[in-house]
Amino acid sequence: MDRTDPEGAIAEAAKRYSNWGRWGDDDVLGTLNFLDDTKRAEAAGLVRRGTAFSLAQSFDADGPQRGWRRRTNPVHTMLDTGLDAERGQGFPHGLGGADDVIFMPLQASTQWDGLGHIFDHGRAWNGRRAGDVVTSEGDRVTGIETTGARLAGRGVLLDVGRAIGVDGELPDGFAITTEHIEATVAAQGDSARVGRGDLVCVRTGRLSRARREGWGDYAGGPSPGLSFTTAGWLHGSEIAGIATDTWGFEVRPNEFDDAFQPLHQIAIPHIGLFIGELWDLDALAADCAADGRYDFWLTAVPLPVTGAVGAPVHPIAVK
Amino acid sequence: MDRTDPEGAIAEAAKRYSNWGRWGDDDVLGTLNFLDDTKRAEAAGLVRRGTAFSLAQSFDADGPQRGWRRRTNPVHTMLDTGLDAERGQGFPHGLGGADDVIFMPLQASTQWDGLGHIFDHGRAWNGRRAGDVVTSEGDRVTGIETTGARLAGRGVLLDVGRAIGVDGELPDGFAITTEHIEATVAAQGDSARVGRGDLVCVRTGRLSRARREGWGDYAGGPSPGLSFTTAGWLHGSEIAGIATDTWGFEVRPNEFDDAFQPLHQIAIPHIGLFIGELWDLDALAADCAADGRYDFWLTAVPLPVTGAVGAPVHPIAVK
């Protein structure tokens, strides 16, 4: 890989790994096409104990956002409170109520990138013009609501932090390659095999560190993450989605001298892949390490905000 | 029931159906205590075809809210669009991006009421003082995030609209009684039996009508819904949660001369019950009517907004 030529590398990867047209010109689902009812029915069979794990970070003002591109942390305010109720709110027969409101960037906390989130040279998923897809009215073609109920199926945890890292964590700037992925699968055993339609959760340990040391530059700063060179694996594995415990999915700093999130530029508009960010995989990872089973039933259906290019989600793994 | 005495009826029901102390003084989960791993594991066995159904209404500006108590519809705005990307956003190597933000009441669309949403004479769930629970900082005791990953389990659809109504819909002001519930279960057959830890979805047909005729007074106006007299069934059935396709769960107008949501006043602070509102049960109901199976695997985990007294959710049924 030539560090000085992101344009060239991106162009080549775009050519090799494009799924444009694979599911017809009107497709809005990308890799969700790999996740069908049959896969979903099989995945439900993974539930044994019935234990459910939340894979979400919290949604509140104490999050990692620092204002980059106007992304703040969620601001939750009350329209009515218990204090108001005690004082009297004008309702009959002693009824009292509390109510609330939120303002937040849709990618402030645990979320999926929609297919309208990233463009390559003005082109969105399936070759559409970016401006034909996402205007000030939102994503009118591939808005997150088009994913419907599909983001539920087999989840596989790849705990790269535990398999490859030190004390379960990869250092900042660590680029996870296909070899690292394969080594992790091998170390974890049969239940960690990745196949068509799977929803892959990659744990780097970056969040564990943020939890211990404070957010710092968690949002946008140095971080372990996927190498640009995994584009081929992301394409060839035919997975439906992939999520990490980091802000930006890819290794940071990126692997070119002057670059910004080049793997996104392949994965979203060309592969049509759903990328999850800011997930919390720690509790699930501890359980998987304990019982040796790395696959599970995963429901990770985003909030259906019409026209959203990204959307908050509370992913739930059940083993 | 004496229409002129909501205070008396509420006081009596509060006494009869209270779960205060049932799970200890520190309990924050209420009826979610009925939904354990064993129940969850059994429920996963209901998945057969792998077909997933979204039970959410959309989250956008075209919703039913009319400004009651400052509740607006969600306002979704863009921080960056495809049009900006085409024009150039200053990123390297042809990368472009879209990003977005939302402002919304947490109960603007499909949602769960948290246990801090409603109070009875200044008392919240488990007997706590309302003002000790919910301040301007939110619900510091029973905030929706305390439900974690628990709201996944066996769902049961009670399509009362189809079983009792005309053309699948109940008229406004129709109070669903325990007898109607039992008749619906009987009509629907074995798969519709309701038991401990279940998540019950009651379809009235009110949303079908709104879809056909426009929102009108959907938010707060006349509607079919549960009768105050079902308080005993809500308590005795030991269900974990119950949701409807209406704005307010209860029949509207309420069944007392001067009243406002009296059943909430029993169900939330006294029973500790999770109530879902503004759900869309139509697609699921059609499928259930077709195959005669009314139970399914339901994941309805709310967005974990710290301190929220209600929270948006994208409930997913899988059959």
Place this chain on the structure above:
Amino acid sequence: MDRTDPEGAIAEAAKRYSNWGRWGDDDVLGTLNFLDDTKRAEAAGLVRRGTAFSLAQSFDADGPQRGWRRRTNPVHTMLDTGLDAERGQGFPHGLGGADDVIFMPLQASTQWDGLGHIFDHGRAWNGRRAGDVVTSEGDRVTGIETTGARLAGRGVLLDVGRAIGVDGELPDGFAITTEHIEATVAAQGDSARVGRGDLVCVRTGRLSRARREGWGDYAGGPSPGLSFTTAGWLHGSEIAGIATDTWGFEVRPNEFDDAFQPLHQIAIPHIGLFIGELWDLDALAADCAADGRYDFWLTAVPLPVTGAVGAPVHPIAVK
């Protein structure tokens, strides 16, 4: 005027009344160039009694907005309240505090349209491409903050409602022509003469009616307002700004068969004129009618929201 040809009428007016280039290619101020320090110093001499009049409508949830193009009324919520302070907020020595937050469209209530608010065939003020001026980052050229402290000077009230209407109000659909303006000036006398750099306030009485009858379709519905034919007067009078007590400044419905705010399309991008909407001129008008003086010192400097294409303002007249 040919009701069937708005395109033709607009093209002709654009040609006749254009100020493009008048103040140089880099100009961002438009008609504010007419309002200089000398004019401002003269205007201060109009203060006699020292009585100040608010010309703002309120900013709250009870406003006229109905959701058109996602414009809601302002939503004001509290971060802390006096109830919290009574209960204890953790501050030392008995300090308590309340704090608050607002979400609002910048044109929800009393406001100025900025020069980036309206475009003619993709062209903004001074001939710039609309997309070179206003992106998702806001108006990067003529953002409302560029007006600085300039919007203070001589105000003149034209109470057309009182001069021409019945009981001080013009009916919906009443198009105020140049003749009506001149007749109003004549009826009001010398203090009502309009000249270069003035800030003209046109009262139609529409708000008085809304106050009496409720908002109804105040926001976007039928209304009295300026006729498209006043474009020449708006240009030739060399006023700095003009505001009305209506939602949309222009008569509604507009005067062409298929049209939307055609006078805006001339006034803002071609004349470079500042248009105020949703002002409350009633108290000031009563005073002017009483003392026969229709000019005053007016400070109407908008909130300097960086990049805003419109901005809230609390205009203050002092006589």
Place this chain on the structure above:
Amino acid sequence: MDRTDPEGAIAEAAKRYSNWGRWGDDDVLGTLNFLDDTKRAEAAGLVRRGTAFSLAQSFDADGPQRGWRRRTNPVHTMLDTGLDAERGQGFPHGLGGADDVIFMPLQASTQWDGLGHIFDHGRAWNGRRAGDVVTSEGDRVTGIETTGARLAGRGVLLDVGRAIGVDGELPDGFAITTEHIEATVAAQGDSARVGRGDLVCVRTGRLSRARREGWGDYAGGPSPGLSFTTAGWLHGSEIAGIATDTWGFEVRPNEFDDAFQPLHQIAIPHIGLFIGELWDLDALAADCAADGRYDFWLTAVPLPVTGAVGAPVHPIAVK
């Protein structure tokens, strides 16, 4: 002053400097009672050149807020842009438009504290119970809208930074005492005398430094500001309002070992004084230093957000 006894010092000052009842039990205006039409008419006579100065900081995402008590910087987003207009928005005859929305804490940037902003031991201005004044519905008694058009009158700049500081700036932690105020008045000459009903602007130079060095801890960190010992002067001078170029008006850290904004606790609930924060006095100060005139016509009427306990303002000085 005993650094270890803020309670005692506050109690004594509260007793000495209270204006409770001074203007009747129903009063909601506090020190605005000192600013009448006569004062206002005199002040207008200070306009000579007609030069207007903005005293506002900008309202945008690049402000000083760091999230303290959920206060973010303003987030301004677009509902429509020029790029959308170029692409076509569905309006007839070539009309295009841009529109926008803001979310912001009301005290995010240049603002007035309302009388409901601060309480002393649960008491608000004029002795009312804090919770009787400010609930989740806002300040229902002394909401900022009750100030109407009053905040316009004689402004006086006290450039303490220039008179007492080094290179026009006071260091962090510098407590401005009554002696410093008097020395500044003396140094500035006759036009700087302060009297009843005046709106006093105190420049510390803190903002000049932030402009040069970045925001750092501007919001809440160390800063020059008024000493607690000025409470007597604030009361006895009978000024209507006072504003500074700092985040918090008072010196920071505060002058007691364990304290938070003790002067606010006297000034707002007991004196009924209007305090302005986050003002930008630099351009005005340079002009005053140049011409030797420190008084001017000041219009500083806040945005009338119903029930607000603080409100944004664009203060305009005219000389």
